[in-house]
Amino acid sequence: MTGPGPAAGPVLAAIRTRRVTRALTDEPVRAEDLHTVLRSARYAPHAGNRRLHRFVAVDRQHLLDAIRLFSPGMLQRPKALIAICVDENRVRAYGFPPHKPGPFIDVGTAAATMLLAAHSLGLGAGPVTSFSKAAVATLLGLDPGVTPHLMVCLGHPAPEQPPGMNRARDPWDDFVQWNRG
Template sequence: MNSAEAVLENIKSRRVIRNLTDQPVEREKLEKILEAGRWAPAGGNQRFVRFVASQDPETLRLLRIVSPGMLQYPQAMILLCHDAAMQSSFASKADDCVHAIDIGTAMQTMMLAAHALGLGSGPVTSFSQEAARVILNLPQNLHPKVIICLGYKGVGSQQPMRARKKVTWQSLTDWERF
């Protein structure tokens, strides 16, 4: 497999993993994932996104309690926050969606890095932002947006999300014009 094929295969084979084992995540891998996030594209190269990483079992336990969408028991997590102080000094109203896109590019870049490192990952947006703020002692300018759960994939089936119809790139694409 050449490197282009390897990258494409990494993209295609990544799945959200919700059945994680209790095997700890190596700090070195977590740092590689954070570094990958740093290289995600960002609007205006302004970096409205901040990361908070944790491997602390008590922190993970508390976050899980306030996160209905967290079906897995992660061994590590990275919270992606929007830094509103930075954005207000840069963006006009027309740029309101930039931070959301920045969160998305960082999220997917990190999940692909995790997958390449042999880790399972899963994003969670269904959580109490206010409770996460208290648990993680976030300053007021940081708005928590998505938690990336991390760990090693367990054997057997995982809790599925709701069934969906088959999606192909063709079903998502129109050529030239609608």
């Protein structure tokens, strides 16, 4: 077995230092940075190498404010967001049975990739899943069968951040089970 590759240091450092950002400044997100975060999702793993998702980038303040009204999980006030949507028509056409987890796992891998991309650009970011899917779909003008499942909120981190939701930390080993031969 060989040791970690040359990129392991910076990649692991990014994974270890990325945090959910709950307080953002009023500074807008540059269009170039929003495009970079958005494009990073294409490199996330996805089921069957199919494009079963749609992504909607939002940076108009009035639309961000309207979405926030229907998103109790959106603690931050983002200057941009990317909604990750499942195109249920494409999912069916591809042959996924209803409620199979593949397309929803892909939402998570796209979000994780975008969160790391935002972090690499010095942006603050946080995922939001607590929102009215119907209201957000309407506000975004989504086609029937395209449903938002997660939003990645983006902005510049404020110098002071509220404490995390749960400050108590259990030892990592309490969550790991080894099955060795």
